[in-house]
Amino acid sequence: MRGGRWRVADGAVPEALGRAFPALMARILANRGIKNEIEAELFLAGDARLSSDPMLLPDIQPAMTRIYQAILSGERIVVYGDFDADGITATAIMVTGLKCLGADASPYIPHRLTEGYGLKTEALKKLAAEGMTLVISVDCGINAVDEIRAAAKIGLDVIITDHHLPGHEKPPAVAVIDPKRTDSKYPFTELSGAGVAFKVVEALFSGMGKPLPREHLLELTALGTIADIMPLTGENRYLVKEGLKHLNDHPSPGLTEIINLSRLRAGQLEAESISWQVAPRLNAAGRLNHAIAGYNLLTAASADEAMVLAAELEAQNIERQRLTLLYVNKARDKVMAEPLKSLLFIEDEECPQGILGLVAGRLSDEFYRPSIVVRLDGKLATASCRSIPGFNITEAIDRCGHLLCHYGGHAQAAGFSLKPQDLPELAALLGEIADRELAALDLQPVLQIDAEATLKELGGGLFQMLQSLAPFGEGNRPPLFVSRCVSVPDYRAIGAGGDHLKLRLTQGGVVWEGIAFRQAAEMKKILPDPLDIVYNLEMDRFNGRETLRLNIVDFAPSV
Known part of the structure; x- marks a missing residue:
């Protein structure tokens, strides 16, 4: 500092x-x-008084009706998640909750490298061919307008549960559950993807008059909320506080193994130790390989199964640390080779896609500038962005939407993809936006x-x-x-x-x-x-x- x-x-x-x-x-x-x-x-x-009624979530009623219908008729439900820790925990919450209610539910987490973030038409076609009839998204989908239209044409119903900022057009899904919708009556807008999934499951159990398996679901909700760097205020304060109690008292087999490998002690876990030591290990699966390994660890039924899976994640996390250091040093050299700009825009053909966000975050911390790291890969350029207080990176990207294939995120973290030939124009436009908006700021941390x-x-x-x-x-x-x-x-x-x-x-x-x-x-x-x-x-x-x-x-x- x-x-x-x-x-x-x-x-x-x-x-x-x-x-x-x-x-x-x-x-x-x-x-x-x-x-x-x-x-x-x-x-x-920080008690249950901070928890709001899930029936206030937008579209919760049609979502419950469609899910109950699927459960009663024995339809095959797939929970379509994201490959980060929030998405993995949200997937585990939703699948676990649905199975407890008697649903035929299974997870689908896209591969970061071969599929990318969010609902993809090709994946939805594959799921329909396998006999799935209902897709429930978690931590993604709020801007998947075209993909949901395509899903309807092949007989797939989609329920969206997400916490990202909605775009200009609401997707034509059976239900779109997002506390950030402008017409939402839910009083707390800062739930994580895991938090939204928990509230939906809470509504489903309440509607069927069944007791909610709170302990395991709350520890997953706490982990997802902390990992996604959501504000620990309002309802998140309650969800994390309760989740930490269960993590400290009797964590699930998978989380027990992560805690042990992190050299932490159950009974002394705090939000900060989860953020710095547990979440990165869970994230490592999706950064270098397939995030389903993290999901399998979270839902492991025995200590023996969890031990094998946790060892795999630990090896991936060590490799993730090595690659992060390597590409941070390369990016730093590029930044230092020319006068420091308001926005750092780094291109690298070799940086693994799963490391882009970590490199951008390190640059942003070190130079106190919004940072974008782009990987050039054939016909597509993929980027991850991190920002600083006072500069909403997602809003800046939104102004360049005409150049992008896909984009989305939060005020301080985002991602996008585009054609490589559009990179120079994008870099210039984002640089102009940053120069204009950051001109009055003293660009050093406070x-x-x-x-x-x-x-x-x-x-x-x-x-x-x-x-x-x-x-x-x-x-x-x-x-x-x-x-x-x-x-x-x-x-x-x-x-x-x-x-x-x-x-x-x-x-x-x-x-x-x-x-x-x-x-x-x-x-x-x-x-x-x-x-x-x-x-x-x-x-x-x-x-x-x-x-x-x-x-x-x-x-x-x-x-």
Whole structure:
């Protein structure tokens, strides 16, 4: 983060919060848009009151009617998913739920390399030839207008469940369930694909008067929501909080194996460890091979089956890490070879398609620019995009829709494909859009800091109080504090290469232990002078010993 800007929240704290909570906690709650004690209690509880009625989802009634009809008549149902972790978990949720209701349901996840994202006419024809009569999409399909028209002509009914932004034309499906539809009455729009699938299954069980197998479905929903970097606010807060409980108590055989390979411990899983260690392993299947391996792991019935599948995913994840490093270095060299632009547009004929998004994400993080990485492959160019706050990459791509074959995504992540001969025009047009929209922005990352605090204020049970804000993730980051003029009477380098520093920090007679990961070289240039530090409070659990410490994410010399 060195070289970024610090922005300390300075909005007014509502009087009601100031009376009900200590000053730092009241400030943190206010920063999250909470206005009074009632809202605070609901946020901190994160319970079922945040869960909305699935019958408010658009088209839920015709979807239920068609699914019940298929179950009663013994039709063959196929759940058509996506190859990322959200799509895999959504597929597992829907297939598991349907089977529990007595449906003849099976999964179909397209191959990233040979088929690409979303509903494909050729795949639908193949499914119809195999005797499928009802297709339920999960985490895809909201813009598959032509494909659904083609499906109708071959006798396939389609129900769409998705969470991506709808296009200008609503697909002519039996039902189009997406909380982002402009006519949706569902009060929470930020469900993941897994979250939408869970709500549909919840409605189906409720309609048949059967108890929902909540535990396994909620752990899958939590995993998909975290992996897709959905905001952990509103209903997502409840879904993830409940899902993490089940993941920590008794995870399914497949997830148990992923947790073990990630060197995590059931009982101590948090949203951040799922995001950094579990989700990438599940994603690895679809990045380098076929994502059905991830689905099979999630639905494995025994520990022995799960162990074999998890070992395969682990090998793919190691290869994914190697390829990511290789192509990030190549892309970085290309960026550094010319003046830095508002938008980074990198072409590479060799970069594996499943790695494009990872490379774009690393470039965006390092250079703080929207980044697009394109693979040229014969008659088609395929791209993955990552962006920064203040630049909606999907909206930018939408303005270039006349040049594209397929596209879609979120504000911060998207993908598209087009004919290679249109690449120069597309690159120029997107560059102009970025130059115009980013001209007024200072293109360096901003640390949003919750409050300025003295080291003395960090005691008195504050850490336990902060834990009630969890689960932490997108939209609800761990609280960040800044403390000024902190002395460092003692420090030592740790780690294999001495890249990290362990510090003793003092201010006004109060002493804390601190850790600064990957900052040793820069920090040593300033020490022993006093520092201004930005940090989280965290519990270090090393060798079974718990130590509360400051995790320093940035620093500057004190003025």
